Amino acid sequence: MLKIAKYIVLDIVRSKVLIAYTLLLLAISLAIFMADADVTKGLVSITTVIMIIVPLVSIVYATTYYFNAAEFTELLVSQPISRKNILMGKFIGIGSSVLVAFVIGICIPVVIFAFSATGLTLMISGCLLTLSFVSLAFLTSTLTRDKAKGIGLALMLWFYFSILFDGLVLLFLYSFADYPLEKAMIVLAALNPIDLARILILLQLDISALMGYTGALYQQFFGSGAGVAFSLGMQALWIGVPLLLALRVFKKKDL
Amino acid sequence: MRALSLKICLLLLMPAIVRARTINVAPHTAVASLKQAVGQARNGDTIIVGQGTYISANTIIDKALTVLGRNRPVLDARYQDEVVTITSNNVTFDGFVVRNSKTGSMRDFAGIRLSKVQNVTVSNNTLLNNFFGIYLSDCDYIRVLNNHLSGSNDLENSGNGIHLWKCKYVLISGNYVTRHRDGIYFEFAKKSTIENNLSEKNIRYGLHFMFSDDDTYIRNTFRNNGSGVAVMYTRRIKMLHNTFTRNWGGSIYGLLLKEISDAQIEGNQFTRNTTAIYMENTERITVTKNDFNANGWAIRVLASCYDDHFTNNNFEGNSFDATTNGSLKENYFSNNYWDKYEGYDLNKDGIGDVPYRPISLYAQVIEQNPQSVMLMRSFIVNLMDKVERAVPSVTPETVKDDKPMMKPWKR
Numbered sequence: 001m002l003k004i005a006k007y008i009v010l011d012i013v014r015s016k017v018l019i020a021y022t023l024l025l026l027a028i029s030l031a032i033f034m035a036d037a038d039v040t041k042g043l044v045s046i047t048t049v050i051m052i053i054v055p056l057v058s059i060v061y062a063t064t065y066y067f068n069a070a071e072f073t074e075l076l077v078s079q080p081i082s083r084k085n086i087l088m089g090k091f092i093g094i095g096s097s098v099l100v101a102f103v104i105g106i107c108i109p110v111v112i113f114a115f116s117a118t119g120l121t122l123m124i125s126g127c128l129l130t131l132s133f134v135s136l137a138f139l140t141s142t143l144t145r146d147k148a149k150g151i152g153l154a155l156m157l158w159f160y161f162s163i164l165f166d167g168l169v170l171l172f173l174y175s176f177a178d179y180p181l182e183k184a185m186i187v188l189a190a191l192n193p194i195d196l197a198r199i200l201i202l203l204q205l206d207i208s209a210l211m212g213y214t215g216a217l218y219q220q221f222f223g224s225g226a227g228v229a230f231s232l233g234m235q236a237l238w239i240g241v242p243l244l245l246a247l248r249v250f251k252k253k254d255l
Numbered sequence: 256m257r258a259l260s261l262k263i264c265l266l267l268l269m270p271a272i273v274r275a276r277t278i279n280v281a282p283h284t285a286v287a288s289l290k291q292a293v294g295q296a297r298n299g300d301t302i303i304v305g306q307g308t309y310i311s312a313n314t315i316i317d318k319a320l321t322v323l324g325r326n327r328p329v330l331d332a333r334y335q336d337e338v339v340t341i342t343s344n345n346v347t348f349d350g351f352v353v354r355n356s357k358t359g360s361m362r363d364f365a366g367i368r369l370s371k372v373q374n375v376t377v378s379n380n381t382l383l384n385n386f387f388g389i390y391l392s393d394c395d396y397i398r399v400l401n402n403h404l405s406g407s408n409d410l411e412n413s414g415n416g417i418h419l420w421k422c423k424y425v426l427i428s429g430n431y432v433t434r435h436r437d438g439i440y441f442e443f444a445k446k447s448t449i450e451n452n453l454s455e456k457n458i459r460y461g462l463h464f465m466f467s468d469d470d471t472y473i474r475n476t477f478r479n480n481g482s483g484v485a486v487m488y489t490r491r492i493k494m495l496h497n498t499f500t501r502n503w504g505g506s507i508y509g510l511l512l513k514e515i516s517d518a519q520i521e522g523n524q525f526t527r528n529t530t531a532i533y534m535e536n537t538e539r540i541t542v543t544k545n546d547f548n549a550n551g552w553a554i555r556v557l558a559s560c561y562d563d564h565f566t567n568n569n570f571e572g573n574s575f576d577a578t579t580n581g582s583l584k585e586n587y588f589s590n591n592y593w594d595k596y597e598g599y600d601l602n603k604d605g606i607g608d609v610p611y612r613p614i615s616l617y618a619q620v621i622e623q624n625p626q627s628v629m630l631m632r633s634f635i636v637n638l639m640d641k642v643e644r645a646v647p648s649v650t651p652e653t654v655k656d657d658k659p660m661m662k663p664w665k666r
Contacts, residue, residue: 040549040572041594044632051634166635170620173627181626189629202631208527209551209574210628211503 001089004076008093012065018101021057025049025105033113040205043118046106047201050126051194054102055133056158062094062137063154067147074255087138087250091243095134102130118204125197125235132193132238133158138246142253165192186221190230193238200231280328281305289322289330289339290314304328304351312336317343324350327381332356338385340368347376356385358412365390365418366404369397377402387414388435391444397425406435406457413458419444419467427452434458438480441467450474460485460511461502464492472497477509483528485511486518496522499531508533509550512540519543522666525550531573534560543567544664552578552618561585569663570594570613574631577613578622579651588613588656592663597644600661611659614650616643 012018032045069090076086106126110119140153169188173181189195202210221227278292278300286292288309292302298319306326313336316322320343329352332338338353348367357364366385369375371393378400382388388404391397404416416432417439419425425447431454432438438454438461441447449472454461461477462484464470471493477483483499485508486492492515499509509528512518516538523545525531531550534540540563547553553573556563558581565587570576571594590606598607617636620627630636643650 038571038594047632048634048637051632163634166630166633170627170630170635173624177624177626185626185629195629195633198631198633199629206551206574206631208503208529208549209631211505211507211529211551 001085001092004081004086004089005093005096008069008090009097011069012094012097017061018097021061021098022101022105025053025102026109028053029106029109033109039114039116040118043110043114043122044205046110047122047198047205050106050122050129051198052162054106054126054129055162055194058098058130058133059137059140059154059158060151061098062134063141063150064147065094066090066137066141067150077255083251084247087142087247091134091138094137095131098134099127099130102126118201121200121204124232125200128232128235128239129193129197132235132242135239135242135246139242139249142246142249161192161194165195186230190234193235196231196235196238200228200235203227203231277301277303279303279305280309282307282309288314293318293320296320311338314339316341316346316348319343319345321347322349322351323347324352324380327352329354334358337364337368338366340370341372341375341377342370344373344375346372347378348380349376349378350380352381352383354383354385356387358386358407358409358414363387363390363414363418365414368392369394372397376400381405385414386412387418388416388432390418390420391422391425392420393422394419394425395423397422399425399427399430401429402431404430404432404435406433408434408456408458410458415440415463416454416457418442419447422447426450432457432461437461437463438477439463441465441470443467445469447471448473452476453478455479457481463487464489468492471495476500477502479503482507482511483509485513486515487511487513489515490517492518494518494520494523498524498526499528500524500526502528504529512537515540520545524548525553530555534563536560538562540564541566544666545569546666547571547573547576549573551575555579556583556586557581558583563587564589566590567660567664568592571663575615575618575621577654578618579614579654580622583614583651583654586654588654589658590660591656592660593656594663596659596661598659605661607659607661610655610657612644612647612650612655614654615640616649619649 028049029046032042036042107123110123136157137154141150144150189199278296280286280289280292289304293316296318301321304324306328308329308331311330312332330338332355334355334357336357338356353366356366365387366382367377368390373395376398377389380402382404384407389399406413413436415437416435420442422444423446427449428451430452433456436458438457440463442465444467446469452475455478457480459481461480464486466488468490473495476498479501483502502509507529509525509531512534514536518540520542521544526548528550530552531547532554535557537560542565545568547570549572552575553570554577556579563586567590569592593611596607596611598609600607616639
């Protein structure tokens with residue numbers, strides 16, 4: 001499993017696409033921190049980047065790579081290695097490479113310029129977000145056989161999670177404005193990894209505003225560590241569940 | 256002849272000796288309580304109370320005395336009555352620990368009560384576990400200095416720390432108030448000054464004005480109270496250089512203004528409050544040179560306010576800069592620094608060339624639909640705000656800063 005991961009990492013480093021992504025993130029974060037003396041404002045801008053670019057690149061890159069390495073997968077399947085080990089090896093290889101890109105591109109500048117509780121939350125939620133989108137990429141890639149279809153599905157997933165979902169939530173809130181929706185909102189937030197990451201960061205940046213809500217549930221939930229634990233736990237599920245589903249599909253898949 | 260001159264000398268000295276009389280109070284001596292000492296004393300005397308715990312079920316000081324505590328003697332009412340009542344002018348009461356007054360819903364029992372007096376100083380006392388701390392009723396020219404008040408923190412049975420009713424020219428300085436209902440409460444108290452106090456963790460307000468005109472409060476800190484300061488039904492209050500921090504929660508405000516006019520709010524610092532300033536039915540308020548930092552809502556101005564001026568303030572790191580509940584008219588914003596401003600300054604005069612609209616569309620959305628607070632900072636919300644800034648349709652057209660500053664104002 002780890003040997004497969006090692007080969008994949010070496011292959012990815014050779015392809016240079018991921019290096020370009022690392023440099024892009026590095027350029028964005030350095031530009032943001034150097035342009036403005038206000039560190040909090042910088043973190044807010046980086047949050048926006050993390051919410052859009054990181055999921056997009058993670059899911060599209062992982063899907064593309066998965067399809068490009070289809071022959072390698074076929075070769076591996078013909079060897080006496082279990083399919084579980086093959087898929088997990090691929091996940092570890094691709095996931096760790098994209099994660100390293102994120103760490104170099106975002107985490108290092110944040111540690112240098114803005115190391116604080118907010119910065120730390122941002123780094124952790126960004127890492128989890130990266131992994132959950134790589135995991136989603138595995139699901140889309142195993143579900144389809146056609147590369148174009150797979151990438152299309154990945155893009156659609158990204159579009160849904162980063163833009164469409166929040167619009168739907170807003171619509172939902174307006175349609176059911178007369179009902180108590182605190183609990184429903186927490187459940188809804190859990191249905192989207194990007195929202196979970198965003199809420200984790202909100203808890204740091206906008207706690208003053210979040211505390212303003214008369215809904216006792218919000219206050220209890222976010223006032224304590226329970227909110228953080230809940231968000232982190234759900235994020236972990238968003239990494240684990242798509243990967244497990246992908247594994248189930250992959251085990252039975254006729255290559 | 257010599258004997259006679261000596262007698263004359265003594266006679267001449269007599270008044271001086273009488274005036275300078277000092278009565279010492281200590282446990283297990285001839286004068287073992289403050290009450291006894293006050294009974295023996297005459298106007299102008301000094302009473303020095305030594306270390307120890309004295310039971311004091313409403314000791315009345317009805318003569319012009321200087322009452323000093325040495326080594327922090329304790330006056331304890333054992334929840335039976337008030338502790339000390341001052342009913343004479345020209346009293347100084349200094350250096351005691353006053354504790355355990357009675358609580359009750361019929362009367363306002365207090366640690367130290369001042370009733371219809373003038374020119375009294377209450378200083379350097381520690382008041383613990385009293386229903387009301389220092390209670391001034393119908394008094395003028397009083398000084399309340401450097402006292403430390405800590406209440407019972409009981410939600411239902413808790414009075415105000417320093418309570419003023421129908422007073423004038425009172426100076427309240429250097430006190431610390433905590434765990435009371437209102438830290439400092441002013442009702443019909445006029446022309447008074449509150450400075451350098453720290454009021455924190457009180458159940459309701461740090462400082463509360465009702466029907467009290469022409470007062471000034473300077474350089475106080477209000478931290479973690481039910482609400483920082485409430486100014487209601489009042490005119491001409493000056494609020495200068497105070498700090499309001501961490502007043503957090505639903506309908507909790509740093510500064511709550513209701514039915515007030517002609518107030519001046521200058522040089523204050525608002526940090527990490529849910530709502531820094533809330534304004535309802537206000538007229539002619541000037542808000543200048545304040546710092547709003549990391550608040551949920553920096554200012555919330557209801558549509559019932561008019562002719563308020565916001566100039567030269569810094570708005571940095573707030574979730575929302577301003578909100579309102581309807582169409583806000585005749586309130587003016589100019590020369591403020593807004594960290595969310597995205598305009599440009601082509602002629603380099605330090606003033607942005609396009610106006611800034613402090614009320615965002617999303618703030619209005621939250622106004623109607625509080626649950627949507629969970630969508631803060633999401634892509635869709637940013638998109639909506641950008642569109643609205645470009646073409647305002649929902650947000651009030653008149654609320655804008657035509658001269659936004661490019662750089663924050665430095666104090």
